[in-house]
Amino acid sequence: xxxxxxxxxxxxxxxxxxxxxxxxxxxxxxxxxxxxxxxxxxxxxxxxxxxxxxxxxxxxxxxxxxxxxxxxxxxxxxx
Numbered sequence: 103x104x105x106x107x108x109x110x111x112x113x114x115x116x117x118x119x120x121x122x123x124x125x126x127x128x129x130x131x132x133x134x135x136x137x138x139x140x141x142x143x144x145x146x147x148x149x150x151x152x153x154x155x156x157x158x159x160x161x162x163x164x165x166x167x168x169x170x171x172x173x174x175x176x177x178x179x180x181x
Contacts (some may be wrong), residue, residue: 105137105160106137106157106160106163107156108133108157109156111156117178118153119151122151125142127141127143136174139180154156168175
């Protein structure tokens with residue numbers, strides 16, 4: 103997973119991240135957005151655009167939100 107959207111996105115879904123994504127790989131997953139890992143080019147444009155700081159490179163996801171790595175995979179249909 104290049105980037106993972108975590109818990110602060112739930113209920114907010116501001117869409118700033120979707121507006122700056124050059125490949126349109128951020129999708130609505132119901133309660134939050136998710137990034138499709140096969141489409142993401144790992145540009146990182148979404149990270150500073152997120153007003154609630156919910157997006158992290160997979161290796162930098164805070165411990166309390168590690169479960170969102172798996173959630174993003176499931177939302178992308180990879181599990």
